[in-house]
Amino acid sequence: MTTQREITVTPDGVSPEQFMQALTRFESVVGPDNVLIGEDRLTPYRKTMMPVADEDYAMSAVLQPTSAEQVQEIVRICNDFGVPVWPTSTGRNFGYGTYAQGSAQGHRHQVVIDFRHMNRILEVDAELGTALLEPGVTYQQLVDYLEENDIPLWVSCPAPSAIASPVGNTLDRGVGYTPYGEHFMMQCGMEVVLPNGDLLRTAMGGVEGSNSWQVFKWGYGPYLDGIFTQSNYGIVTKMGLWLMPKPPAYKPFYIRFRDDDDIAEIVDMMRPLRMANIIPNAVVFAHALWEAPAVIPRSKYYDGPGAMPQADIERMKEAEGFGAWNVYAALYGTPEQIEVNWKIVTDAVRALGKGEIFTQEDMAGTEPFEYRAALMRGGMNLQEFGLYRWRGGGGSMWFAPVTVAKGSETLKQTRMAMEILNRWGFDYCGEYIVGMRDMHHVIDLLFDKTDPEDTRNAHACMTELIQTFRQHGYAVYRTNNAFMEQVADCYGPVQRQVNQTLKRALDPNGIIAPGKSGITV
Template identity: 60%
Template sequence: MATSSRALPKYASAAEFDKAIKALRAVAGDAHVIVDEPQLAPYNKIMMPVPNERHMPSAVVTPASVEEVQAILKVLNKAKIPVYPISTGKNLGYGSAAPVQRGQVVMDLRRMNRILEVDPDLCTALVEPGVTYQQLYDYLQEKKLPLWFSCPAPSAIAGPVGNMVDRGVGYTPYGEHFLFSCGMEVVLADGQVLRTGMGSMPNSNTWQVFKWGYGPTLDGIFTQSNFGVVTKMGMWLMPEPPDFRPFCIQYPDEADITKIVDALRPLRIAMVIPNAVVIAHTLWEAPCTPVKRADYHSGPGAISDEAVARIRKDHRIGAWNVYAALYGTKETNDANWKIIEAVAAGTGGRIVTREEAKGSKALDYRFDLMRGKPNLGEFGLYNWRGGGGSIWFAPVSQAKGSETLKQMQLAKRILGKHGFDYVGEFIVGWRDMHHVIDLLYDRTDPEQMKAAYACYDELVHAFAEQGYGVYRTSTAFAEKVAATYGPVKREVERRLKKALDPNNILAPGRCGISL
């Protein structure tokens, strides 16, 4: 039975909620419907600078099949109870497994964890949402299939469906994950099952090889939205190259960032460097080395530039640390390597090869990511300050050197004003550049909680005023970020929501979308 302390759905009484829970148990089984508060705790463990109560679920249901997902949605549609679907629930720094609003039923899809198909000739896979990157990696290793995939960092406990639906990125040439997805199965709010692209055709065998099908392409509306529940996803895998040559180029000064981007952008656009180029700041590298903040700074305020300089010297970390790789034959990589050496020499960088990097935790995990090997190396960031607080800020700009210095200076000023360190990296796509900042703070300190919220809020609005849109954000700031994209886009999203989910039961508020 529901208790008075439970987070009841917004428009449901205790009696109505209990009736819906009874119906959910009939669908998924007693063991797969959670209402007891101690068992709900993992679904309310957030890292955002807001009280846990704001994102407390009312219950959790864990279906095992598409048919159960359909039946669950029918129950909740009838009761008008909101549901928040998750895949592995490891979206750390962006909201984790907690629902976007208090009182939503979390639909945890982790039991739907089958690798349905891998075609070694066409290099495709079809997976369910509960499949993790580690599970897929182990499968390919067990079957001795020379295929790679792209994964985010940290990735071993996360999964490709959830990451792609949130439009995450990775570090191989297939690192733009949504671009390299092909075909979705989506359960709509009314229980209907849609297969996108060629999957809409009966007996189609081209679902995972041709993205478009006929007519409007629908896949995109099910990413960063709440228009349906993705229950299957096709993805393209990368053939293992004959020669893989990862490298790091370290630069001594923060001001070097402008020439780094301008020198490497042409190589990305020309596909000389086929994967995303990561340009990590000293304080992104240091915690993964590992180095702790307390070893170099104590007391309030942001760490000083002098302390950061000491970290660089003590641990041989660059002001900027550039990660990329060459993929191809030995002959093509030998030729392209000369270009890399010339760029490094011309810009004042020091190349660190895979052989030279052995034993370095920070470099090893990066090199593994660039060949699609999942790991948890980047969790070292959370040891930098301690206290369990992390919220990611991720604006996008053009891949131009002038943009990097401008963004870094703006971010450092706002972070420093609120007493936080600049822990950031730039990721150069083809023509775009993601600027990812991890705002780390102590969630056990109420003053730091307030400061972190105010800091993030100022970052969102200050960057928006300069024309920098955030490409991904946490559930706590979904509404604020959505508002920066203007009223027309939001009205179109509202119309789609009304058409596909008239009862507004699918994760209302996710990405700022609701009726």
């Protein structure tokens, strides 16, 4: 039984006596072993990579349910005692500000739901290419399942991927690198525990006996799945996903460009190929300072203060064979289809008059090509963790503004970001991930969290990036928990009011993840 001494902090607005009663009821639902309290058991959940004090995100307890029914009971108990609860899938959302279990909630002293025990692959239909998963399932687990059962389907995953959750990544509208890389587009059907404890199955899942829950997204009436992404309106306990049939042939390739300003011409060359589906996957344009951490330490070329000087970047590019921009894409289909499309791609590069194109045969065994080639077929790896070794010190934030796939816009964003980052003493570690018509500009702001001045500068730099890009009509599509309010403001007061209206209607007690995405009661 829980004792008073074991409770480090209680949720804001909840008395110690009330919280003790809530813990006793939580234990009756999930069992004492699945209610974590006390410093020893909570410390692994409290480390963040954001430029804030870890204690600012201290949780009161962690719950580890094993079923949707247990989640329903947890939510009802939270309503009875006014205890806020923050769900996390596998908690490996490193790039958006968290570490360890990644449970840095929006406000202090919440109870975290950790779904590590809800990790069942409930169904995979090899003929239809669908899967039904619980939130604790990892990408590696799903890939292993497909391989062990000889199911010829590919998984689209983010990078790094193996330890992350398909459900969690999709709910945060993450992206991958295969033709199925727009992950929410490939989602179909959810089971959601609502804030009052009711269980909602969206779209065809609401029809008793339906066998089309994972194949028809829309159902009847308003489409609801979208409101449960990047929100705090419910807790998703099951999700359907579409998986890509393994193609007969696959041809990854790499194009190296020498100069930073080449980015404009690269985008304008690649966009028509992407829109025409000649290149069907999410094309990546990785800057040299995104490439380098995967294979070398920063100190090999520069170990001084502030941003890496351009002269040292050029020296590194020459010695290591990096381009200023390194483009990765792939062709999929039959050998005949690939042959036709390969000629179209190579003709486009030749017409541009710059850029060196390489095939898998040219680059065999080299990094980071091999890791990129694996990503574009859904291969698991942790290569991108090299970013966190680049400067050291455990600090990382991803700044990810969206822009249109036009060269002029991309050049503008790159210059703006470089200027702000360098002025605050940080490197431009950036890449673009290209959709059909949009580009996700992903920048990892790496800093030394053990250095107070570097941490303060990182916070100020992130603030300026968000403000400056907003002034130019750009906003990020995801952010870490420390900057949710600032990012939500970028999208205007009407959207915030609509979000709040939905929150009040569904969760009048503000129980689920208060403050997520800037949404409050």
